[in-house]
Every structure is written in structure tokens, then in C-alpha cells.
Amino acid sequence: MAHAIWNGSINFGLVTIPVRLYTAVRENEIHFNMLHKTDKGRINFQRVCSIDGKKVDWNDIVKGYEVDDGDYVIITDEDIKKVSVEATQSIDITEFVDLADINPILFDKPYYLEPEKKGRHAYALLRDALASAGKVGIARVVIRTKEYLCALKPNGNALILELMHFPDEIVAADEYDFPPANEKVPAAEMKAAKLLIDTMAAKFKPEQFRDNYREEMMAMIQARA
Known part of the structure; x- marks a missing residue:
């Protein structure tokens, strides 16, 4: 059984649903260590130190934020504590919105929300009501010492908590040169493009896609072990 990374409750109105938070994505990236070639x-x-070239003890290391080229503002542990968000055990839903109204680029990382035994009925009710209404719950949650914007979404039998980017983290599309959406395309070209799309149309089956690089690399490693 996976280890819960957070325990708390979903809160909205007078409703409280006790839940546990689990990661929904397993990272399978291969990591290499740097080794001495001979042994x-x-x-x-x-x-x-980049200035005097001398080795620096941990006690002499501080945190700094670069505000200009080579100009740093020193930030102490006490400074960090002053602005750290107090850890809470609640996912506070502030509103329910249409999923279609959220730009998918805002979504970041999904987690499973599993109900505690005494919260299963309320959990199922919220999940099914969201699915029926086509809505998601927008909330804030503090994990460790960082506050996140998140969305609660129904996904099969589960409720997913998906961390979201704040708007100022998103690069505006108008920074790039895209063709306008209303650009006129010859009817014959559009017809041909739609025909090609229809020809290649399929039901999405994620299990048919494999990480070929990882599989081949792991096979090579295991053969040499």
C-alpha cells in the first residue's frame, strides 16, 4: 500500500470529508550517477566560492536571491519562516466551475484523494455530483509549507486533486508567432485535412504506448549487470 503524503479533509460549506492524498503519477525516468572511469x-x-576559489563550510553558506547581475539580497531562515504558509489539514473549496472553462495548460500534477471510512458516502456524493454537473472544485491546499491552487475532479471511482499553475506562471501565447485562428484556408485543403483526420481517427488506448527509450536502456543495463 502506498504511503499517504498528506492527511486532511475536503471542506465546502458545512461539509467536511476526511481524505488521504496519494501521488497519481509514478516517475520512471532513468537517472545516472557520475563515476570515476577507472574504478x-x-x-x-x-x-x-566563485570569488576567492576557497572551499566553503556549510556554516558560512547563506541563501541569496539575484535581483541584478551579481547583486544578491540575502534571505535568512527567519525571513523564510515569516512568509511561510501555516500548514493546514484542509482542502478548502472556494467555488465550483465548468471544467471546460479551465485552460488545460493550467493543470500541473495529479494526486488521488482517498476517503477515510467515515467519509466514503459524502465522498461518493461529491464525486458523482461533480461528474453529473460537469464541474470541478477550485481550492487551495497547503502541502508541507507551500500553498497550492488546485482543482478537484471526478475520475472514474476517484476524486483527483490536480495541482495548478498560478496565472503568472503561464507564458502568454501572444509572445509567439502563431497563425490567426480566423485565417482563411481554401475549402479543398480543409476538406483534405479533415479526410486525413477521419482516416486516422481512433479510440485512445494509452496502454498501447510505451516508453521505448526506457525499456531499451533498462534492457541494456540488465544485460550488463
Whole structure:
């Protein structure tokens, strides 16, 4: 059984649903270590000052934010504590919106919300009501010491909590040169394009897609182990 990364409750109105939060995505990226070619020893890096070239002890290291080229503002642990969000055990829904109204680019990372035993009925009711209405719940949640914007979405038998980007994190499309949406296209070309799309149309089956790079790399590694 996976380990819950957060325990708390979904709150809206007078309703409280106790839940546990689990990751919904398993990262399968292959990571390599840097080794000494001759004896396979792990490579260690020293903390060296870029100005005097000397090794720096942990006690002499501080955090800094670069405000200009080479100009830093020092931030202490106490400074960080002053602006850190207090950890809470609640997912506070502020509104329900149409899923179609949310730009998919805002969605970041999904998590499963599993109900505690005493919250199963209310959980199922919320899940099914959202699915029936085509709505999602918009909420804020604090995980560890960071506050996130998130959406609660029905997904089969589960409710998914999907972390979202804040609007200022999204790069505006008008920064790039895209052809206008109302650009006139010859009818014959549009007809041919639609025909090609219809010919290639299929029901999406994610299980038919595989990470070929990872599989081939792991096969190579296992063959040499």
C-alpha cells in the first residue's frame, strides 16, 4: 500500500470529508550517477566560492536571491519562516466551475484523494455530483509549507486533486508567432485535412504506448549487470 503524503479533509460549506492524498503519477525516468572511469568511484563536488576559489563550510553558506547581475539580497531562515504558509489539514473549496472553462495548460500534477471510512458516502456524493454537473472544485491546499491552487475532479471511482499553475506562471501565447485562428484556408485543403483526420481517427488506448527509450536502456543495463 502506498504511503499517504498528506492527511486532511475536503471542506465546502458545512461539509467536511476526511481524505488521504496519494501521488497519481509514478516517475520512471532513468537517472545516472557520475563515476570515476577507472574504478567506478562516485564523484563528489566541493562547495567552492566563485570569488576567492576557497572551499566553503556549510556554516558560512547563506541563501541569496539575484535581483541584478551579481547583486544578491540575502534571505535568512527567519525571513523564510515569516512568509511561510501555516500548514493546514484542509482542502478548502472556494467555488465550483465548468471544467471546460479551465485552460488545460493550467493543470500541473495529479494526486488521488482517498476517503477515510467515515467519509466514503459524502465522498461518493461529491464525486458523482461533480461528474453529473460537469464541474470541478477550485481550492487551495497547503502541502508541507507551500500553498497550492488546485482543482478537484471526478475520475472514474476517484476524486483527483490536480495541482495548478498560478496565472503568472503561464507564458502568454501572444509572445509567439502563431497563425490567426480566423485565417482563411481554401475549402479543398480543409476538406483534405479533415479526410486525413477521419482516416486516422481512433479510440485512445494509452496502454498501447510505451516508453521505448526506457525499456531499451533498462534492457541494456540488465544485460550488463
